[in-house]
Every structure is written in C-alpha cells, then in structure tokens.
Amino acid sequence: EIVMTQSPATLSVSPGERATLSCRASQSVSTNFAWFQQKPGQAPRLLVYGVSTRATGIPARFSGSGSGTEFTLTISSLQSEDFAVYYCQQYNNWPLTFGGGTKVEIK
Amino acid sequence: QVQLQQWGAGLLKPSETLSLTCAVYGGSFTDYYWSWIRQPPGKGLEWIGQISHRESINYNPSLKNRVTISVDTSKYQFSLKLTAVTAADTAVYYCARGLPYDFWGQGILVTVSS
Numbered sequence: 001e002i003v004m005t006q007s008p009a010t011l012s013v014s015p016g017e018r019a020t021l022s023c024r025a026s027q028s029v030s031t032n033f034a035w036f037q038q039k040p041g042q043a044p045r046l047l048v049y050g051v052s053t054r055a056t057g058i059p060a061r062f063s064g065s066g067s068g069t070e071f072t073l074t075i076s077s078l079q080s081e082d083f084a085v086y087y088c089q090q091y092n093n094w095p096l097t098f099g100g101g102t103k104v105e106i107k
Numbered sequence: 108q109v110q111l112q113q114w115g116a117g118l119l120k121p122s123e124t125l126s127l128t129c130a131v132y133g134g135s136f137t138d139y140y141w142s143w144i145r146q147p148p149g150k151g152l153e154w155i156g157q158i159s160h161r162e163s164i165n166y167n168p169s170l171k172n173r174v175t176i177s178v179d180t181s182k183y184q185f186s187l188k189l190t191a192v193t194a195a196d197t198a199v200y201y202c203a204r205g206l207p208y209d210f211w212g213q214g215i216l217v218t219v220s221s
Contacts, residue, residue, distance in 0.1 A: 043203075043213065044201075044211060046208055055207075055209060089152075091205075091206045091207065094165050096167075097154065101151050
C-alpha cells in the first residue's frame, strides 16, 4: 500500500498570504495524483487532478505541481473561503490512498 | 449537472450489515468507475472500493472479506454492503464518481452502537 504523508498537519496563514501544502508518496505514483478541499459538514471537493490540472470551476489561485513522490498545492492568495482541510490522493496503485490532511486555519 | 444521491440505514448494531445505495443523475453512467469512500468522525478519508458498469471491481484489502459493491446499470445505481460491522465502521460514507473523484454524494453518517 502506498502511504501518503501530508505536511504540515496545520498551517496558519493570514488572508491574502500564500499557502504551500506538501504531500509525499512512499513510492512513485506517476501523474495519478489529486488534491481535495473539505469544509466542515461537506463532501470533499476535487481541486486538482493529474498533478496540475485544475478541476472545473476551480479558481486559478490554486495550483498543483510535483512529480513521482513529491507534490505541492499552492494557494497564491488565501481567501476567506479557502480555510479548510486539504487532502491529497494517489490513484496509481490499489488500494487507492489518501493523505492524512492539512488544516489551513486563519492566523 | 451530475448529482449523486445516496441513502441507507444510519444506525446499526454490532454484527449487522451496512447497506447503502447511490443513484446517479445526469452524465454518463458507463464512462466512469463508481466508488465508495468513508470518513470516521474527525478523521481522514479511506477508500473502500469501486465498480464499473461492467462490474469490474476493486476493493480495499483491509475490508475485502466483508465488503461487496454492486451495480444496477438499468437504474443508474450502485450499492455497498459491509457485513459484521463494529464500532470501528462508524463513519460518514460517501459515494463518488471517478477517477478522479469529481462528483460526490452528500454523505451518510452510519453509526454502529449497541
């Protein structure tokens, strides 16, 4: 099983600042990698898939990068609606696995 | 617009069988895999398994002996059964279209308690 490790567990950021979230895979997942955003009481929302392709309707301030085992989600200028928990996921190998999440909170 | 609507029992006793169904409205049913994912309260996401319209199935080995996912293409529905539930199976259960998971059901909290 591929283990996905996200860091940091909590990120405190002021509105308007840049946020950088990391995810590491225990082995290569090629480009079969996605990021999700989840707000309390809601289902996760797909942000980025294929490492760097934004999902439909996702603002350009969200960008994904990386390759192989190291991936990054950057939020260029945090808006109030961006404070949430973010999960990474690999869909290259069975079983599909998610990271433990990074909570982005208001500083 | 694609919508996934799920239903099923929300309160079970230990050893009972969890049964959930997800209906798909809009979009193609045959072009995607259909998945179940769960999230224990306050914790992260766990992939349960997925099925295609041709019944190609993959399960998480951690649940494999207890889980069954099935599909009814004529109704645009797919279902999850999990046998011999325990308190550890208490979670919000989501259905989703994927991969990647671009549309999700609303989630159902299933609580296992005696």
